[in-house]
Amino acid sequence: MKRNTKVSTAVIRRLPRYYRQLSELQEAGTERISSSALGKSMGLTASQIRQDLFCFGEFGQQGYGYKVDSLKEEIGEILGISRGHTLIVLGAGNLGRAIIQNFRFSSNGFDLLAAFDVNPALVGSRLAGVPVYHTSELERFIAGHSVDVGLLTVPIAAAQEMGDRLTSAGVKGIWNFTNYEIACADPEVVVESVHFSDSLLTLSYMISQREEQEENS
Amino acid sequence: MKRNTKVSTAVIRRLPRYYRQLSELQEAGTERISSSALGKSMGLTASQIRQDLFCFGEFGQQGYGYKVDSLKEEIGEILGISRGHTLIVLGAGNLGRAIIQNFRFSSNGFDLLAAFDVNPALVGSRLAGVPVYHTSELERFIAGHSVDVGLLTVPIAAAQEMGDRLTSAGVKGIWNFTNYEIACADPEVVVESVHFSDSLLTLSYMISQREEQEENS
Numbered sequence: 001m002k003r004n005t006k007v008s009t010a011v012i013r014r015l016p017r018y019y020r021q022l023s024e025l026q027e028a029g030t031e032r033i034s035s036s037a038l039g040k041s042m043g044l045t046a047s048q049i050r051q052d053l054f055c056f057g058e059f060g061q062q063g064y065g066y067k068v069d070s071l072k073e074e075i076g077e078i079l080g081i082s083r084g085h086t087l088i089v090l091g092a093g094n095l096g097r098a099i100i101q102n103f104r105f106s107s108n109g110f111d112l113l114a115a116f117d118v119n120p121a122l123v124g125s126r127l128a129g130v131p132v133y134h135t136s137e138l139e140r141f142i143a144g145h146s147v148d149v150g151l152l153t154v155p156i157a158a159a160q161e162m163g164d165r166l167t168s169a170g171v172k173g174i175w176n177f178t179n180y181e182i183a184c185a186d187p188e189v190v191v192e193s194v195h196f197s198d199s200l201l202t203l204s205y206m207i208s209q210r211e212e213q214e215e216n217s
Numbered sequence: 218m219k220r221n222t223k224v225s226t227a228v229i230r231r232l233p234r235y236y237r238q239l240s241e242l243q244e245a246g247t248e249r250i251s252s253s254a255l256g257k258s259m260g261l262t263a264s265q266i267r268q269d270l271f272c273f274g275e276f277g278q279q280g281y282g283y284k285v286d287s288l289k290e291e292i293g294e295i296l297g298i299s300r301g302h303t304l305i306v307l308g309a310g311n312l313g314r315a316i317i318q319n320f321r322f323s324s325n326g327f328d329l330l331a332a333f334d335v336n337p338a339l340v341g342s343r344l345a346g347v348p349v350y351h352t353s354e355l356e357r358f359i360a361g362h363s364v365d366v367g368l369l370t371v372p373i374a375a376a377q378e379m380g381d382r383l384t385s386a387g388v389k390g391i392w393n394f395t396n397y398e399i400a401c402a403d404p405e406v407v408v409e410s411v412h413f414s415d416s417l418l419t420l421s422y423m424i425s426q427r428e429e430q431e432e433n434s
Contacts, residue, residue: 099413200409
């Protein structure tokens with residue numbers, strides 16, 4: 001597969017959305033889709049779709065649209081879904097448990113190996129089949145297993161320290177739910193943060209815009 | 218405050234990040250910051266910062282940088298934080314409870330009024346002081362209170378139906394954690410979705426890129 005070397009962050013951020021959309025189309029039994037129909041379902045123009053996918057090589061055929069199955073598979077490849085990545089969860093509080101019990105790691109190509117917490121009531125138990133170890137076991141576990149990603153749902157006060165420990169232990173990425181902007185000592189470690197407040201404030205902005213329009217009309 | 222009418226989604230998405238960054242600077246006691254220093258802390262260039270903020274009027278003074286307090290306040294105004302928005306939570310499972318108990322709604326300008334669930338063990342109780350009602354009470358509650366936003370953490374099978382009920386009942390926005398792409402009948406209702414899988418797949422992509430570089434080097 002030919003790929004252009006420089007792909008913008010905006011395009012990269014849209015790839016998972018394409019993957020999600022194509023998965024839904026596949027489940028609905030759709031075999032082919034035009035760039036305009038795919039765009040419409042995602043709030044994008046046909047030309048944006050063509051440009052985005054062109055960054056990663058030649059998909060689809062002029063006038064025939066895209067084959068849903070193979071486009072989904074190709075995008076999955078680009079996203080690394082078939083690479084067999086592994087993950088551990090740090091922090092098995094409400095949020096950690098919600099994610100362990102409900103998030104479909106395997107659909108995203110991840111194997112959830114273990115969870116870590118300091119709560120004696122949880123250590124030694126299993127959550128959705130996943131063993132919970134004491135946080136003091138973290139380095140030993142990582143040394144003995146191939147761990148690609150550490151998911152952080154620890155309290156904000158412990159966020160940086162746990163991020164540092166994951167980095168020192170050699171993970172490739174940190175999936176950060178702590179709402180703390182983790183400073184990573186190693187530039188090779190990728191930090192991806194889910195900031196709930198950024199999302200709510202975007203919603204707040206959109207609502208406020210509509211309110212202002214109504215007030216001024 | 219002068220505002221350009223057409224602001225790109227990318228700029229809007231960065232506003233909450235500015236607000237978060239400025240809050241942290243304020244807590245650290247920083248009074249002034251240059252566009253280059255602010256940019257560096259956010260992974261943006263000084264010129265991007267100036268362009269972004271210019272969309273919303275004139276902030277800062279050439280050569281003096283930005284006053285942290287007043288820039289934070291201005292951005293907060295733009296985001297609608299002082300508008301006194303209200304919110305209810307639909308679904309008080311692990312994820313709903315994690316958000317109710319840990320998310321700082323008031324820091325984001327939201328007042329959390331109530332939660333709704335069908336679980337008899339939860340109905341009638343309080344979570345972090347927030348009353349939990351049966352989902353059958355939803356319409357009556359919204360009719361009696363001013364509810365701006367409904368937060369959805371219901372199971373995916375109930376997502377569209379609950380989205381429809383919120384829309385019919387007259388909310389202005391839906392904060393959607395169901396991982397289901399809700400189709401909204403009313404174009405005036407804003408749907409903002411938090412898709413965990415989009416975030417994890419972006420991380421997967423970044424890691425896979427590094428792995429490929431190592432394999433090819």
